[in-house]
Amino acid sequence: MNAQQLETLVHQEIPITKALGIHIAELTQQSIRVTAPFETNKNIHNTAFAGSIYTVGTIAGWSLVSSIAANNQLKGSVVLAKADIQYKKPINGDLIAECALDDHQLFDKFVASFKRKKRARINLSIQLREDGVTKAILNANFALVS
Amino acid sequence: MNAQQLETLVHQEIPITKALGIHIAELTQQSIRVTAPFETNKNIHNTAFAGSIYTVGTIAGWSLVSSIAANNQLKGSVVLAKADIQYKKPINGDLIAECALDDHQLFDKFVASFKRKKRARINLSIQLREDGVTKAILNANFALVS
Numbered sequence: 001m002n003a004q005q006l007e008t009l010v011h012q013e014i015p016i017t018k019a020l021g022i023h024i025a026e027l028t029q030q031s032i033r034v035t036a037p038f039e040t041n042k043n044i045h046n047t048a049f050a051g052s053i054y055t056v057g058t059i060a061g062w063s064l065v066s067s068i069a070a071n072n073q074l075k076g077s078v079v080l081a082k083a084d085i086q087y088k089k090p091i092n093g094d095l096i097a098e099c100a101l102d103d104h105q106l107f108d109k110f111v112a113s114f115k116r117k118k119r120a121r122i123n124l125s126i127q128l129r130e131d132g133v134t135k136a137i138l139n140a141n142f143a144l145v146s
Numbered sequence: 147m148n149a150q151q152l153e154t155l156v157h158q159e160i161p162i163t164k165a166l167g168i169h170i171a172e173l174t175q176q177s178i179r180v181t182a183p184f185e186t187n188k189n190i191h192n193t194a195f196a197g198s199i200y201t202v203g204t205i206a207g208w209s210l211v212s213s214i215a216a217n218n219q220l221k222g223s224v225v226l227a228k229a230d231i232q233y234k235k236p237i238n239g240d241l242i243a244e245c246a247l248d249d250h251q252l253f254d255k256f257v258a259s260f261k262r263k264k265r266a267r268i269n270l271s272i273q274l275r276e277d278g279v280t281k282a283i284l285n286a287n288f289a290l291v292s
Contacts, residue, residue, distance in 0.1 A: 013190040016198060019165040044159040050208075050226040051201030052162060058197050080196040084230035 001070045003027040006063055014059070020052060022059050027067060030107065031100035034060040038094045048091035057126040057138035058083065060097035065122060065142045068107070074114045076146040081121070083140040091128065091135045099126040110144075118146035147216045149173040152209055160205070166198060168205050173213060176253065177246035180206040184240045194237035203272040203284035204229065206243035211268060211288045214253070220260045222292040227267070229286040237274065237281045245272040256290075264292035 001009075007024040010017050021040045026033040034056055041052035058080055065078045101107050106122065113120035121143050128136035147155075153170040156163050167186045172179040180202055187198035204226055211224045247253050252268065260266035267289050274282035 014195050014197075016166065016187055016195060020162065041162055045223060049160050049162060050229075051160075051197075051204050054200050054204075054229075055197030058200075062196075077191060080233060082230070082232045083196075083200075084228070086228045087226060 001027075001067050006067055009066065010059060010063055017055075017059060020055060022056065024063060025096075027063075029071060030064075030068070030102075032060050032064040032067070032098070034063060034097045036095040038092075041095055045090075046092065048095050050087060053087070053091065053095060053128055053136050054083075054085050054138065056095045057085065057097045057128055057136070058140055060099050060126050061124045061138070061140045061142060064099050064101070064124065065144060068101075068110070069114075069144055072111050074111065074144060076114065076118070076144045079143045079145060081141045081143050083138060085136060085138045087136045089133065089135045091130050093130055096129050097126050097138075098129055099124055114144055114146075120144050147173075147213050152213055155212065156205060156209055163201075163205060166201060168202065170209060171242075173209075175217060176210075176214070176248075178206050178210040178213070178244070180209060180243045182241040184238075187241055191236075192238065194241050196233060199233070199237060199241060199274055199282050200229075200231050200284065202241045203231065203243045203274055203282070204286055206245050206272050207270045207284070207286045207288060210245050210247070210270065211290060214247075214256070215260075215290055218257050220257065220290060222260065222264070222290045225289045225291060227287045227289050229284060231282060231284045233282045235279065235281045237276050239276055242275050243272050243284075244275055245270055260290055260292075266290050
């Protein structure tokens with residue numbers, strides 16, 4: 001699955017993501033970058049809206065897990081179980097969420113667990129960045145269920 | 147400030163809330179109920195989208211704190227500092243977020259702290275309910291800053 005196919009899937013599965021302007025900017029086997037335009041997601045103080053920041057972050061996580069599932073022929077639904085977010089600094093431009101699965105063991109365990117139990121969980125740390133600075137951090141726990 | 151005035155304020159301050167269909171259904175001095183339509187916020191599995199659930203919850207909290215500030219002549223901006231959410235069960239209909247400030251001491255402390263320091267924080271527990279069942283719980287920490 002490439003970035004364009006994944007974006008089409010996201011817009012189909014979760015229609016409100018079109019209104020938010022969610023865009024899959026980059027996708028590899030184990031990393032993703034998702035963006036959304038500032039104008040659509042700003043508040044009156046001219047900073048990004050907290051709800052949009054969270055949503056762009058969760059879409060990055062959901063999309064990465066969906067892509068991993070598709071690439072490994074794991075047939076299931078990706079569900080967000082719980083999450084926490086810390087807003088460290090205001091975001092003054094486009095929203096950019098990045099997530100990379102650096103831990104190969106975590107990844108292998110996730111795939112093996114699903115193949116064995118038809119159910120697996122994974123914790124992702126998603127960074128909301130602007131000009132190289134982390135403005136918010138989202139920790140999200142996803143389940144893949146058959 | 148009544149529910150209609152607060153809804154107008156929310157739509158002005160955070161434009162994307164109009165696209166989400168955010169509606170202030172009920173407002174008292176210390177409680178709020180915020181809704182959003184299912185059709186706009188559903189995913190392809192016919193359940194409410196996790197990002198929308200979070201956003202409706204944070205809008206309930208943001209709106210209640212903004213209303214308390216206005217009613218107590220506290221002039222400042224309401225900012226979400228951090229939050230965590232637990233999705234317990236799928237939501238199959240309209241999104242309904244409820245929050246009530248049951249603890250009077252917490253409320254008094256918040257108002258007194260802002261009057262003294264021009265800055266105050268408050269933790270809110272926001273329930274996402276359907277047919278009387280709590281489907282998700284959002285804990286959100288808001289700051290009021292002058």
